[in-house]
Amino acid sequence: MYDFKDKVVFITGGSRGIGRAMAVKFAELNAKVVITYKSRIDHRFFKPKKIHYFKCDSADAKRVKEVVQNVVKKFKKIDVLINNAGITKDTLIMRMSEKDWDSVIDTNLKGTFFFCKEVARNMVKNHKGKIINVSSIVGVNGNAGQANYSASKAGQIGLTKTLAKELGSHNIQVNVVAPGFVETDMTSVLSDDMKKAILKTTKKKAAKPGKVADFVAFLASEDSDLINGQTFIVEAIQMRQEERLYF
Numbered sequence: 001m002y003d004f005k006d007k008v009v010f011i012t013g014g015s016r017g018i019g020r021a022m023a024v025k026f027a028e029l030n031a032k033v034v035i036t037y038k039s040r041i042d043h044r045f046f047k048p049k050k051i052h053y054f055k056c057d058s059a060d061a062k063r064v065k066e067v068v069q070n071v072v073k074k075f076k077k078i079d080v081l082i083n084n085a086g087i088t089k090d091t092l093i094m095r096m097s098e099k100d101w102d103s104v105i106d107t108n109l110k111g112t113f114f115f116c117k118e119v120a121r122n123m124v125k126n127h128k129g130k131i132i133n134v135s136s137i138v139g140v141n142g143n144a145g146q147a148n149y150s151a152s153k154a155g156q157i158g159l160t161k162t163l164a165k166e167l168g169s170h171n172i173q174v175n176v177v178a179p180g181f182v183e184t185d186m187t188s189v190l191s192d193d194m195k196k197a198i199l200k201t202t203k204k205k206a207a208k209p210g211k212v213a214d215f216v217a218f219l220a221s222e223d224s225d226l227i228n229g230q231t232f233i234v235e236a237i238q239m240r241q242e243e244r245l246y247f
């Protein structure tokens, strides 16, 4: 069990899904947790947990700078940055509009760039930090119908590898977690048939957001100090019938 007492953990897109599971996890591990959201926040859920929140569109460079400055002013530092905010606008390439391309790239990739840039200044000053970028297995493998999303997620991996080189000498580790299928609002829009087809072909199960949060807690901890510039696929594997007999 890790203890993040006195650590400030900043999570983008923490109001729902994987981000929310991470916010709860880090709050349970005694961190000071700050999250961002774009559209709405459930005050009654976050307030009692003492999780701080800011409305901040990740694609808005001016607002990102303002929010990071506010957080640093209030807490003096940011120990862990988790770039989690993300959207999908899926369709085949021939039907994909420039607007849908831009909005996915702007939120998922440009947003990651904006936050890394602003938070890195504080981490370099403190000679310490962890940045975890939440990409996707689709950024590693590609996926039909997700040209914009897979490009944004692959872009996060390239950005991470470069930042690991630029910031590593300042004792800042930058890594990627690339989840497979996770049960959240993002995947709830898929039809049951589509979900079944994806999980059958990949031989994977839908994972709970909390499982991704568990791994991210490791990457944010001092136990991962020797890991930099790496991409970790995290997904739930379907057990075959015969293997079930032994467990």
Ligand SMILES: NC(=O)c1ccc[n+]([C@@H]2O[C@H](COP(=O)([O-])OP(=O)(O)OC[C@H]3O[C@@H](n4cnc5c(N)ncnc54)[C@H](OP(=O)(O)O)[C@@H]3O)[C@@H](O)[C@H]2O)c1
Pocket (backbone or CB within 6 Å): 012, 013, 014, 015, 016, 017, 018, 019, 036, 037, 038, 039, 040, 056, 057, 058, 059, 083, 084, 085, 086, 087, 107, 134, 135, 136, 137, 178, 179, 180, 181, 182, 183, 184, 185, 186, 187
């Ligand atoms: N679910 C999966 O199977 C899966 C698999 C691989 C990777 N991922 C990645 O994991 C991350 C989280 O996904 P999820 O499934 O938890 O998604 P989700 O349930 O749809 O939640 C997305 C979160 O991001 C926030 N957000 C979206 N656009 C934003 C913006 N422009 N600025 C700030 N916040 C914004 C949302 O806040 P609002 O409600 O205010 O918009 C929400 O808190 C994403 O990067 C996604 O690509 C998910």
